[in-house]
Amino acid sequence: MSSIPSLLRDRIAATPDAEAYRVPSGDGWTSLTWREVGERVRRLALSLSELGSGPDTRVSILCSTRLEWIICDLAVLATGAATTTIYPSNTAAESAFVITDSGSTIVIAENDEQVAKLRSVQKEVPDVTRVIVIDGSPSDDGWVVTLASLSEGPQSGGSQSGGSQSGGDDGGADYDAMVDAIGQHDLATLIYTSGTTGRPKGVELTHDNWLYAAGAVREIDLLSPADLHFLWLPLSHSFGKLLEVVMIEVGVATAIDGRLDKIAENLGVLKPTVMAAAPRIFEKIHNTVAANMQRDGGLKLRIFNWARQTGARVVRARQRGAEVPFSTRAEYALADRLVFAKLRERFGGRIRFFISGAAPLSQDIAEFFDAAGLTILEGYGLTETSAGSFLNLPQSVRFGTVGLPFPGTGVRIADDGEILIGGRGVMRGYHGLPVETAEALEDGWLRTGDIGELDEAGRLRITDRKKELIKTSGGKYVAPTYLEGRIKAACPYLSHVFVHGDRRNYVTALVTLDMDVVEPWARAESLPTDPEELREHPRMRAEVEKAIKQVNEGEASYATVKKFAILGGDFTVETGELTPSLKIRRKAVEERHGEVLDAFYA
Known part of the structure; x- marks a missing residue:
């Protein structure tokens, strides 16, 4: 396959009736099959094409994590256009910068609040011909239309039948023809690095960048179609976007709910097997548990501290490859029954592993979760490397490292300790910034700005940001x-x-x-x-x-x-x-x- 839409088409052909996504609905959850997702994407893509979305155009998405984000993204890509991501927390001025710099002509906004943000800077985004609102009302001047009005297909009367189409609709927007025309090196995504300093830069990622990263995850045999993935991470971030493509590649069902205050509740109800998060979430969980134990005090606190110390001894022995003494194993079994099993149950009782990325994970936090049977696989990547470049694997976790490189990813350590990454996952460049692109890329190798070292097995250890030391x-x-x-x-x-x-x-x-x-x-x-x-x-x-x-x-x-x-x-x-x-x-x-x-x- 040569593009993300063709990957989706292959997934639909392989497992049309398997669960693709699960979304909140009233007091419960509703599922969609891959066939149903494909039909929604196809109809919306034809409508977007009629509005001008196509090769060499960009469509911005200003929305929180929800099913519609993914449907819109896949539909935009199917037209041959590229998606530009904007965080819903961005200010009006920040949003206007991304829209203008990327050259977006259509913006998909989550609700009337986000539309109001765009209205306040409408004069600064003169090239935007249409705003599509997901939860909101159309405008009298026609600038704002609803997603619902586009979701039935093109107004010009394109075919509404399922599966493939041949031409014949008035707009010439034949879905399969659009998908077949997309090249692997065509631009798929523009993600603006939020940056800890300076002006945001638009990272150009191609279809091949994402297909490589998703294929690498499949190759390391990390996931299976039997998994249930819980997604709450921002899809505006490269980590969330990678997860979207990976789950299509492997055929894993994803439950989606971006509401942070619902994470704990959703874990208990959904009972997922896999969840990715930034370290802050794991820190928050750890701190809540530890603070509750300190508040209870007395016997509960003594048991918790004993269990934690016992678990740490077991985890560190495993990390050294040493045999755990029988007496320690017996203590650990009791600690598990009294403390750790209860913690696992809070996460639904089926977690195989967590994945951590986007920032460094404390080794102390990693050891605590591993002792509880909730192993965190820490990985590493940048927006400029399609989010994923290194990952610890369940059978060979080494805390304090971000694991081995993905198959096909190259790594070098420069004389000053800077990590250089090469391979198909590396970005095409920074949008409209040739000087900055040349500074970041040297003979195809990306200067990451991070300092690190490789251990005897080739695992990468991140020391710190080069500019933050x-x-x-x-x-x-x-x-x-x-x-x-x-x-x-x-x-x-x-x-x-x-x-x-x-x-x-x-x-x-x-x-x-x-x-x-x-x-x-x-x-x-x-x-x-x-x-x-x-x-x-x-x-x-x-x-x-x-x-x-x-x-x-x-x-x-x-x-x-x-x-x-x-x-x-x-x-x-x-x-x-x-x-x-x-x-x-x-x-x-x-x-x-x-x-x-x-x-x-x-």
Whole structure:
């Protein structure tokens, strides 16, 4: 096959009546087969073609994770056009930039709220001829039409029968002909890197980029058609987009619900076997469990801590390839019955593994989940490499690494430690930015901007971002994200940690509180529940100080955190301190909290 639409067509031919997607419906869930998905995609593609979607055009999608996102994406691609992704959290100005820079002529918006955002910048996006709203109303001026009005097929009367079509509709929009005309190196997706600094760049990913990555996942035999995949990740992010294509490749049913507040409930109801997430979700789960145990105290806390320590001994022995003593195995069996089995049940009881990507995963968190029989497979990739380049496999997990490269992916470590990646997954380039493209690509090898090393088995270990390494005034290099992850794992009440110290004489940290976790504990301990009051309370500071001291004990003196401050508010996307994929914008944090940071060194 040469394109994502042809991949979908092959999937429909192979398993037409198998479950493709499961979506919330009232108080339950409704399923669609691959045949039904194909018919919806075909009808919408013909309508979009009539509106001008086709080769060398772009269509932006401004929507949260839901079935319609995928249907629209597949329909856009079937016309020969490319999809441009926009996070629903993006501001009107940010959305206008992506739409204009990408040259999008059609925008698919989730609801009237997103349409209002586009209306506010309509003069800045003059090339947009139509906005298609999923949940909303059409406009009197015709600029906004509804998805429902397009979902029955083209208004010019194209064929509505199932399966393949031959020509004959007034618009000449023959679905199979459109799909057959798509080349493997045609542009499929423009994803704008949110970037921790600087202007977003549009990453050009071709159909072949995605087909390679999805085929590599199939080749490593990670998934089977018997799996149930739960998808909540943003489809605007390359990680979510890769999962979309992978599940078509393998034929895995996907339950879709992008509502973050429903994740825990959905896991219990759906009982999925596979779920991918960013590390923040695993940190949140771990911290909630740990905080609940601390709040209960007494025997429950002692049993939990004992189980955790027992599990860690077993996991570390397995990692070393050492035999676990009989006495430890017996203790672990009891720990599993008393603690870990209950945790597995909260996730539906059928999880085979989780997949973590988009940011570094703390080794402490990975060990905790593995002890509970909920192994997290950490992987690594960039938007510029179609999201997936490395992955730990269930039979050979090595915590602290992101595993082996995908089949066909090449890796080199430059003299300065920078990771270079080559292969079919590497982007075509940055949209309209030849200089930046040339700087990023050297003889087909992508400069990732990450520092790392390969172990004796060829597994990759990420040290830190090249541009984010701290160099103290004493000339010592410190990896901030490594310290941040360890501190968060050591204190369940923290949401984010920001380690600072570049060109300073020692390292400091800003921390924010996870009020969902800390408030019940504070109430139980008769502490203030107002964040501003709580952050200054000696008991709260003592909890954070204890975690930092624990992490400092394993570090060289120059890498230890000497001072810290608890902030009254969390880092958020809205305040600009986080990217839409929840990575810390380091420059934004330094600017916003410059006075606090400077006071550390006064």
